[in-house]
Amino acid sequence: MFGTVLDKLGSYFGQSFLLSRCFPWLLCLIVNLLIASIEFPQMRAFVEGEYAGATSTKAFDFVAALIAVGVLAYATSPIIQAMTEFLEGDWIGSPLGRLAAPFLVPFEAARRDRLNAEYRDIFDRRTKLPNTKRVIAQLRNDRAAGARLRRIVDVGAINDADSRFGEVMRHRWLNLEISPDTFKAFIDSLSRALRSNCADIANLDPGENAEEAERLAEIHNGTVEELTPFVLDFAEQMEFRARTKRDRDFARLELAPTRLGNSAAALRDYCDSRYGIAFEAFWPRFLLVVASKDDKLSGTIAASKIQLDFSILCFTLTVASLTGWAIVLWLWGRSLLTAVVVFVAGPALAWAWLRIVQSSYAAFADVARSATDLDRFELLDALHLPLPQRSDDEPAIWQRFSLLTLLSDKPTPVTYRNPVK
Amino acid sequence: MKAWLFWYTFLARGFLALAYVLVAAHILSLIVARAPDSPRATHALNVNDKLTAADLQTDATAALVDNYLRAPVAPGKPVTGDNVSRTPIDSNITPSLAAIVTIKPKAREQFNISKGSKVRIVFSDTPQELAGVVADINCDKQFCSTIVGLAASPKQTFDAFNFSRATLVSDEATEPYSP
Numbered sequence: 197m198f199g200t201v202l203d204k205l206g207s208y209f210g211q212s213f214l215l216s217r218c219f220p221w222l223l224c225l226i227v228n229l230l231i232a233s234i235e236f237p238q239m240r241a242f243v244e245g246e247y248a249g250a251t252s253t254k255a256f257d258f259v260a261a262l263i264a265v266g267v268l269a270y271a272t273s274p275i276i277q278a279m280t281e282f283l284e285g286d287w288i289g290s291p292l293g294r295l296a297a298p299f300l301v302p303f304e305a306a307r308r309d310r311l312n313a314e315y316r317d318i319f320d321r322r323t324k325l326p327n328t329k330r331v332i333a334q335l336r337n338d339r340a341a342g343a344r345l346r347r348i349v350d351v352g353a354i355n356d357a358d359s360r361f362g363e364v365m366r367h368r369w370l371n372l373e374i375s376p377d378t379f380k381a382f383i384d385s386l387s388r389a390l391r392s393n394c395a396d397i398a399n400l401d402p403g404e405n406a407e408e409a410e411r412l413a414e415i416h417n418g419t420v421e422e423l424t425p426f427v428l429d430f431a432e433q434m435e436f437r438a439r440t441k442r443d444r445d446f447a448r449l450e451l452a453p454t455r456l457g458n459s460a461a462a463l464r465d466y467c468d469s470r471y472g473i474a475f476e477a478f479w480p481r482f483l484l485v486v487a488s489k490d491d492k493l494s495g496t497i498a499a500s501k502i503q504l505d506f507s508i509l510c511f512t513l514t515v516a517s518l519t520g521w522a523i524v525l526w527l528w529g530r531s532l533l534t535a536v537v538v539f540v541a542g543p544a545l546a547w548a549w550l551r552i553v554q555s556s557y558a559a560f561a562d563v564a565r566s567a568t569d570l571d572r573f574e575l576l577d578a579l580h581l582p583l584p585q586r587s588d589d590e591p592a593i594w595q596r597f598s599l600l601t602l603l604s605d606k607p608t609p610v611t612y613r614n615p616v617k
Numbered sequence: 618m619k620a621w622l623f624w625y626t627f628l629a630r631g632f633l634a635l636a637y638v639l640v641a642a643h644i645l646s647l648i649v650a651r652a653p654d655s656p657r658a659t660h661a662l663n664v665n666d667k668l669t670a671a672d673l674q675t676d677a678t679a680a681l682v683d684n685y686l687r688a689p690v691a692p693g694k695p696v697t698g699d700n701v702s703r704t705p706i707d708s709n710i711t712p713s714l715a716a717i718v719t720i721k722p723k724a725r726e727q728f729n730i731s732k733g734s735k736v737r738i739v740f741s742d743t744p745q746e747l748a749g750v751v752a753d754i755n756c757d758k759q760f761c762s763t764i765v766g767l768a769a770s771p772k773q774t775f776d777a778f779n780f781s782r783a784t785l786v787s788d789e790a791t792e793p794y795s796p
Contacts, residue, residue: 237680241698245704248702298629522640522644525644526643526644
């Protein structure tokens, strides 16, 4: 039902405008009306009067209010761009920005250091793990050596290996990391047990304890088939995730004063480091090309941008409303309930919106990365530029394009492909 | 150097948070001082004027004056904003063909008749009965006047004389009324 109404309205006004511009304003007006109803009895009486009024009056007032919201949303659209730049920390170069930078940058620097340290720590732990093939080969040799004994010599070694096996398998079942020291200690213990006992029932001398041999064989098989591959794979996955998180959150060199700014810097850095693309020159033109050539990708980019714009406008309006209400309460406030809403619930709500903005930006950046990976050649095609034959040819092409568009610099003449395709 | 910068930033942010708390506390203190609001004069007052309730008005009373009460208020009980409306409250008796029948309080008690009860109007001089719902009831020590909204139009003509000799029985009642 809601989807149908949205589609209908979207066909008139555009879904992007409705969702990312109108809805936040509508939400803001409703919340402010509710707060005003708490603070001012006259406002409450007005709302009740409207609610109890005739259907025709209500419908007229509702339509008038919606038109007002639409006009307000249209008029204030540029706020989103300005606020995005503000949240990205573009003000850092201004005199006020240089003054504010020391309050913000160290926290981001500490966060980057923490992510780097986490990654280094995981990397170190992974490199300390023994090679999977080598471990399996070593255990196979140990078992072969033990089989030549044809008997159970050291039950204590089997018990020790069994006990350590239970501990590391508990980590595996819980999908927890197994530290290199724990794993090495277990492998040494198992190796000792295999060397001093025969794990093959077929090779056992008559009268030897077959149950112990079978127990040892089960530990060995479980280690070779399940545990050893898991330990290294899990460590590699953790290392990959830590590195991806660091690369998603921060650029290699640039450090912005805000989390959002660093996400944006990481996106620019991704395009530059992988393909030599200057994001500022590439993205606006790329969007136009994708919109005309790939509806699905264009829709995906638009959806993530709508989500981002929605959350940014909601955050902006929340902060603006809270500031406005703080002034109103200072001058005319009488209700403690309103004060609690404004000074306690308000900042919590603003903080929640800011986190949503950061998450939305991260999601948008992911979509932008994927779109760049998949369709960047469409822009070269549209620009009549030759496609690179190899990956190391690509940065030079994008660099010439950036120099031409951003700086009007023409270092080397570009040969166009005519006609295209 | 790095640790110093970090702590400097941490302290600066703490200072900002403290400033926010102080501003909020200041505004809260202003709000507390304003409530309850001081009464204002409703008209010009002179020296030696003996003040009456009509001379004074507060924001709370100003917000209520000229509104309509939604429900009765007992003496000494608060009149709140939730209990008033800007427009008169609609009548609770819905439009219908109605009859007014007087019964004795004892009959009311026996049949447990109250507003909303389903009843039948029984006449002493004609066997026809009229079904309906009690729209309102107003009792004194001797009689109860009931307004009964009729479920359907009567098939014969009734006049005030017929109703003066009618009584009510509840549709749920099983025992006959004994005066």
